[in-house]
Amino acid sequence: MASVTLPRMGEEVVRYAFRLRPGAQAEHALVAEWNRCRFLWNEAVHQQKSGTRPAFGTLSKMLTEARARNAWLREGSQVAQQQMLRTYARALDQSFTVKGRGRPTFKARKKALPTLEFTRRGFRIHDGRLVLPKGVSVPVVWSRELPSEPSSVRITRDSLGHWYASFVVRRELEPVPEAVGGIGVDWGVSTTATTTDGDFDLPHLGHRKRCAAEVAKAQRTMARRHSGNRGPQSKGYGRAKRQAARLQKKAARQTAHDSRVWAKRVVDSHALIAVEDFTPTFLAKSTMARKAADAAIGAAKRELIERGVRAGRRVVLVRPAYTSMTCSRCFARAKQRLGLGERVFRCWSCGHVEGRDRNAAGVVLAVAERGHTRVDDVSQSDHLPPGGGRVAV
Numbered sequence: 001m002a003s004v005t006l007p008r009m010g011e012e013v014v015r016y017a018f019r020l021r022p023g024a025q026a027e028h029a030l031v032a033e034w035n036r037c038r039f040l041w042n043e044a045v046h047q048q049k050s051g052t053r054p055a056f057g058t059l060s061k062m063l064t065e066a067r068a069r070n071a072w073l074r075e076g077s078q079v080a081q082q083q084m085l086r087t088y089a090r091a092l093d094q095s096f097t098v099k100g101r102g103r104p105t106f107k108a109r110k111k112a113l114p115t116l117e118f119t120r121r122g123f124r125i126h127d128g129r130l131v132l133p134k135g136v137s138v139p140v141v142w143s144r145e146l147p148s149e150p151s152s153v154r155i156t157r158d159s160l161g162h163w164y165a166s167f168v169v170r171r172e173l174e175p176v177p178e179a180v181g182g183i184g185v186d187w188g189v190s191t192t193a194t195t196t197d198g199d200f201d202l203p204h205l206g207h208r209k210r211c212a213a214e215v216a217k218a219q220r221t222m223a224r225r226h227s228g229n230r231g232p233q234s235k236g237y238g239r240a241k242r243q244a245a246r247l248q249k250k251a252a253r254q255t256a257h258d259s260r261v262w263a264k265r266v267v268d269s270h271a272l273i274a275v276e277d278f279t280p281t282f283l284a285k286s287t288m289a290r291k292a293a294d295a296a297i298g299a300a301k302r303e304l305i306e307r308g309v310r311a312g313r314r315v316v317l318v319r320p321a322y323t324s325m326t327c328s329r330c331f332a333r334a335k336q337r338l339g340l341g342e343r344v345f346r347c348w349s350c351g352h353v354e355g356r357d358r359n360a361a362g363v364v365l366a367v368a369e370r371g372h373t374r375v376d377d378v379s380q381s382d383h384l385p386p387g388g389g390r391v392a393v
Helices: 024-049 056-069 078-097 212-225 235-269 280-285 289-295 297-310 356-369 375-381
Strands: 011-020 115-119 124-126 129-132 136-141 152-157 163-172 182-187 191-195 272-276 314-318 344-346 353-355
Touching: 024 056, 024 078, 024 115, 024 136, 056 078, 078 115, 136 163, 182 235, 182 297, 182 356, 191 297, 191 356, 212 235, 235 289, 235 297, 272 297, 272 356, 280 289, 280 297, 289 297, 297 314, 314 356, 344 356, 353 356, 356 375
Parallel strands: 182 272, 272 314
Antiparallel strands: 011 136, 011 163, 115 152, 124 129, 129 136, 152 163, 182 191, 344 353
C-alpha cells in the first residue's frame, strides 16, 4: 500500500479498552476457554502443514463435527471457537497476499498469551459487568463511557497477568483542525523520527535505558532462583519474573505514549504526511538492536499512519531506497553510498549541505508531493528545479 486516504464520514469504528478484574473462578474459566481455542488453532495449523489450505467454511464444519464428538469442546463457547478459526483463516489468507507476512504457527501453552474474541451474540453487559457464555461474569473498570453498543469484544491477558477487554464501538468523528502544507518523516535510531520541520522531530528518549539497571537486577534474581528442570519454579522466581516484566512494560508504555502525542501533533498540523516506508526488522540482528527496540520505530510509524488515515489526511508511504543518497534541493544522486558514520549530506551538483536525516526527509516529501512512491520515478520523469524540493510547513 503506497497511498492511503479515507473519506470523511459521519462516524468511525474504534476500540475502547478497559481493565478487567476477574475472580479466581472467572480467571480459571477464561484460561480453560483459551486452552480450547488454542487447541483448535493448533489443529488448523496441523491441517495447513499437511499440505491443505483450509478456508473458514471448511474449518467451521470441522468444528461442528469435533464438538459433536468431544464433550470437552462442548463445555466452551462456540462463538469464541468460531472467532478463533476465523482469525486463523484471515491470517492464512494474508500470508498469501501480503508480502513478508509469515504463515500462522503453533501457539505454545507456556509462551502464547490468552486472546479470546466474542461477537455480539456471545456477550452482554449487565450491572457494569461483562457477562460471557457459560455464566462467566467479570467486573470491568469503566474508566470512560462507551459511545455506543459494542459489536464485539476481545479479551486479552498481558505478560503481567492483567486482563483487558477491548470493545469495538462506533463514535462520531472528532473535528480535525484545518491544515495546509506537508511534512516528510525519516526514521532513525539516535533520533526516532526526523522531519522536514525540526519542531516536529521525535527524539529518542531512552525510557528502557533508564530502567536497565533495575531490569538487570530482577533478571539476575530470576537466574539465581531458577530451579532448572527440577520441577516447577518457586514463588520467588515468579515474583522476580513479574518485576522484570513490570519494568519493561512501564518503559514500553512510556514510549507508546510519546509516539501517540507526537503523531497527533503531526497529523493536526499537516495535510500531507510523507512517511518513509522503513521496515526495522533487520535491526534486530545488528548492534543497534536494543536501542532500536527501545525507540519502537514500527509502533511510531503505525500510530502515525493510523491517525493520519482516521483524520482524512493524505498519507503517502515512500520506499527508502536512495533517499539518503539524493539531494532534496536539486535531486542529484550521490555517486556512492554514504557510510553510517557520515551524518552530513553534501551535494556534489548544487553544493547543498544539510544533515543526512533531514535531507532524506526532504526527499521523501518531494517524492510524495509529485504523486510518486519511489525516488527513481521522480528522477526519471520530473527533475526538480533548484530549491523546489522542500515545501514550507
